[in-house]
Amino acid sequence: MTKQIVITGPESSGKTTLAEHLSAKYSLPIIKEYAREYLQNFEGDYTFEDVLTMAKKQLSYEQQLSDELVICDTDLTVFSIWIKEKYNQEVDWINAHLAQAKNKIYLLCAIDLPWQEDALREHPRLEDRTRLFNEYQNLLEHFNLKYYIISGDSTTREKKGKEVIESLI
Numbered sequence: 001m002t003k004q005i006v007i008t009g010p011e012s013s014g015k016t017t018l019a020e021h022l023s024a025k026y027s028l029p030i031i032k033e034y035a036r037e038y039l040q041n042f043e044g045d046y047t048f049e050d051v052l053t054m055a056k057k058q059l060s061y062e063q064q065l066s067d068e069l070v071i072c073d074t075d076l077t078v079f080s081i082w083i084k085e086k087y088n089q090e091v092d093w094i095n096a097h098l099a100q101a102k103n104k105i106y107l108l109c110a111i112d113l114p115w116q117e118d119a120l121r122e123h124p125r126l127e128d129r130t131r132l133f134n135e136y137q138n139l140l141e142h143f144n145l146k147y148y149i150i151s152g153d154s155t156t157r158e159k160k161g162k163e164v165i166e167s168l169i
Contacts, residue, residue, distance in 0.1 A: 007150075
């Protein structure tokens, strides 16, 4: 049985907006993106170890609410892509968790929303965003995870997200 609806995808693709809307609409708990909280309070350049720390904390939040249907504003897919992109590495424990993520349904946000500038975002170029979207899709397919591509304006994205959730409850 599906326990988590994960909103994933490249930077500035509407993940948080969609997660917050779906959480409010269905009165479901939301697991927020820990990396944003961590980095907003961080000074200097983050390291590989910092990214692993963030990934572990994100996973611990998911595990605390593993017995109920929740909305996740990102999960380990983001960290897998981030680590591969920034450090050209893979992390075995992250891959192991993704291989076992059969209790999740992913809403993969397309990059058809306008880029929103943010000091924490690193890939504003369309070609980078396109490549990263493809990386997310390849990752989900590699681990044979169930996903839906969410695209269009905010209203269209919310409608598609609602359809997915309503098929589960």
